Amino acid sequence: xxxxxxxxxxxxxxxxxxxxxxxxxxxxxxxxxxxxxxxxxxxxxxxxxxxxxxxxxxxxxxxxxxxxxxxxxxxxxxxxxxxxxxxxxxxxxxxxxxxxxxxxxxxxxxxxxxxxxxxxxxxxxxxxxxxxxxxxxxxxxxxxxxxxxxxxxxxxxxxxxxxxxxxxxxxxxxxxxxxxxxxxxxxxxxxxxxxxxxxxxxxxxxxxxxxxxxxxxxxxxxxxxxxxxxxxxxxxxxxxxxxxxxxxxxxxxxxxxxxxxxxxxxxxxxxxxxxxxxxxxxxxxxx
Numbered sequence: 001x002x003x004x005x006x007x008x009x010x011x012x013x014x015x016x017x018x019x020x021x022x023x024x025x026x027x028x029x030x031x032x033x034x035x036x037x038x039x040x041x042x043x044x045x046x047x048x049x050x051x052x053x054x055x056x057x058x059x060x061x062x063x064x065x066x067x068x069x070x071x072x073x074x075x076x077x078x079x080x081x082x083x084x085x086x087x088x089x090x091x092x093x094x095x096x097x098x099x100x101x102x103x104x105x106x107x108x109x110x111x112x113x114x115x116x117x118x119x120x121x122x123x124x125x126x127x128x129x130x131x132x133x134x135x136x137x138x139x140x141x142x143x144x145x146x147x148x149x150x151x152x153x154x155x156x157x158x159x160x161x162x163x164x165x166x167x168x169x170x171x172x173x174x175x176x177x178x179x180x181x182x183x184x185x186x187x188x189x190x191x192x193x194x195x196x197x198x199x200x201x202x203x204x205x206x207x208x209x210x211x212x213x214x215x216x217x218x219x220x221x222x223x224x225x226x227x228x229x230x231x232x233x234x235x236x237x238x239x240x241x242x243x244x245x246x247x248x249x250x251x252x253x254x255x256x257x258x259x260x261x262x263x264x265x266x267x268x269x270x271x272x273x274x275x276x277x278x279x280x281x282x283x284x285x286x287x
């Protein structure tokens with residue numbers, strides 16, 4: 001490792017405050033515990049019929065977050081040891097890349113879930129394709145660049161790429177979260193129905209989708225802002241971001257199944273845990 005690379009890594013590690021690393025680890029453990037409890041409740045105690053696809057999604061999300069939480073805790077230990085010994089080992093440790101990988105994978109899972117919902121009610125190929133490209137290309141690029149810097153030392157020539165990648169990635173994530181919520185709400189509000197029960201249910205769905213979009217968009221917007229003003233804040237938000245994405249999707253699953261049961265009683269209109277059927281005059285497409 002050359003001298004420049006060593007200096008850059010040392011500066012990066014020493015600029016992190018130990019308290020930010022510790023608090024992010026504790027919050028990670030708390031959020032992961034909540035996620036495990038919700039998964040157990042949903043899979044073992046739910047009275048609604050759960051599809052195999054839903055079960056698979058939940059298990060994958062929980063596995064990703066478990067790996068991510070372990071990686072965050074391990075990277076905290078390594079970082080604290082590095083700070084205590086005045087060395088720079090964090091950027092080259094396996095837990096750093098694992099944290100990046102699991103965070104972006106969690107974002108892809110959650111955003112893909114909401115994108116699938118938007119596609120089911122709109123069938124708009126252009127908007128769906130644009131959002132899909134943003135989701136997968138951003139995650140793939142960020143993981144590829146993180147892997148590159150994991151195996152190659154940072155030089156003066158590549159420092160700008162290393163500095164700008166988190167900024168661009170956070171901006172794309174925030175824009176995608178906001179766009180997903182906006183286009184879905186806009187589509188739901190354009191639904192024409194003569195049934196008061198259907199209208200009330202659609203308003204409820206719009207409210208929750210707006211809330212989900214706000215949670216993830218605020219999180220990624222904070223990530224973007226902290227990258228510009230404070231590295232400790234950026235580190236804290238990024239290390240818990242994967243848990244926020246997964247919990248958002250999981251809570252959504254729970255509420256969707258409640259909506260399904262409610263609609264089945266009032267309208268007999270739900271045909272899947274993701275859909276409300278309606279024609280152009282009454283009901284035609286599905287949520």
